[in-house]
Amino acid sequence: MRQSARVWNHLPASLRHSSTGRAYGKHLHALVLLQNERRQSFGTFFLRNRPELELMRRLLNQKAPGSRLDISVLACSKGAEVYSVLWAIRSARPDLKLNTHALDISQEILEFAERGVYSRIARDISTPSPHNGTKVVEDVAWNTSRDQNAPIFERMTDEEVNAMFEVEGDQAKVRPWLKEGIKWLRGDANDPKLLGVLGPQEIVVANRFLCHMQPAAADKCLRSVARLVKPGGYLFVSGIDLDVRTRVARDLRWKPVTELIREIHDGDTSLRRGWPLEYWGLEPFSEDQADWGIRYASVFQIGEAS
Ligand SMILES: C[S@@+](CC[C@H](N)C(=O)[O-])C[C@H]1O[C@@H](n2cnc3c(N)ncnc32)[C@H](O)[C@@H]1O
Known part of the structure; x- marks a missing residue:
């Protein structure tokens, strides 16, 4: 090897x-x-995959003015993804009444995400005693850099940082209008009781955590996650073995959304760069692949609205 x-x-x-x-x-x-041995990671980025956010905005064009949107971001880690999603939606559709849940299996990372305070200075976290006697969650610099192979802000312009954050010294605090109303929940995406807690969702975001599970576990978890989507709603699921996603999508007859399919597939540079030597790496998009319309889709419509 x-x-x-x-x-x-x-x-x-x-x-x-x-x-x-x-x-x-x-x-x-x-x-x-x-x-390769797989392990979970807290690594994440703000505005991680812009085409993904653009597609979300386009799908919301169908929503009536002033209507309610039920959206859940699973495996939200440090919060970068949920704040990015809300920034994209609120900038395009300030009229929508958002009912947002952000869920992660780790209480520690969820508390850090909910605070919404990040360090703009990347820190070397290989040092053994990072907390200097404070609670882990309060160590902003250490948590921000945790599991990052590149800085969490690397995909943002300075204008975007200023729009999303109040910047004080080397700290960036998510603006209150962006944090407002998020319900933070510790939970397992695989838990069959989750539907009872969240209720049916129009959009479920389940990105970049299933690749860290063994294929059989990821397959099972993906099927559970899909049950959270209300008929006709959308599942965003990238960062998973393509064979697992393709198999489940076919089995459950999900409809791949092909708009921006290539852009979204290529939209997360870290995943594309990791192929083929990292288990989480993403193969290049190819129309020579007979099943490309489903294999490379990261967004699916689940069932049909009645
Ligand atoms: C690599 S981060 C993904 C962050 C974010 N979704 C993104 O795309 O940037 C993976 C996160 O998944 C969480 N996680 C792993 N297994 C989970 C599960 N069964 N249910 C909920 N969260 C889980 C981990 O705690 C970690 O915070």
């Missing part, structure tokens, strides 16, 4: 992008999926 990875790392870009290079990459990635 090490030898194959070395070969990949030394291939010139032109060869990597050729059909032979892709086939070699796919073979390598299949080995990585079999051999």
Whole structure:
């Protein structure tokens, strides 16, 4: 495996992008999926995948003025995703009455997310004693940098940072209008009782945590998550083994949303860069793949509205 990875790392870009290079990459990635140990991570980014947010805005064009929107962001980690989603929606549709839930299995990270205070300075968190006697959640710099392979703000312009945050020194606090009304919930996305807690959702966001589970567990969890979506609603699900997502989508007859399909697939640079050597890496989009319209879809309509 090490030898194959070395070969990949030394291939010139032109060869990597050729059909032979892709086939070699796919073979390598299949080995990585079999051999690599998976582990959950709190890594995340603000405005992580812009085309994903753009599609969400477009889907909301169908909503009547002033209507209510039930939306849940599962596995929200440090909160960057839920604040980004709300920023996108509120900027486009300030008229909507949002009923937002943000859920994570980790109480510690959920408390940090709810505070909505981040450090703008990336910190080396490899040091063993990061908290200096404070509660972990209060260590803003350490939590902000936790599990990040790049800074959490790297995908934002300064204008966007100023629109979303009150910046004081090296700290950025999410603006109150953006935080307002979010219901933070510790819970397991896999929990069958979750539907009773949240109620049926028009949009469920379940991004970039299922790839850290073994395929059988991810398959089971994805089916549970889909039950939260009300008929005709949408599931956003990226960051999962493509074979698992394709199989479940086919089995349950989900309708892939093909608008912006390529842009969304390519919209998260960290995932694309990780392929083929990281288990969470995402293969290149290819229309040569016979089932590309479902394999590369990250957004699905679940059932039909009555
Ligand atoms: C890599 S972060 C994803 C953050 C965010 N969704 C994003 O796309 O940037 C993964 C998060 O999933 C959470 N998680 C893992 N398993 C979960 C589960 N079964 N239910 C809810 N959250 C879970 C972890 O605690 C972690 O915060």
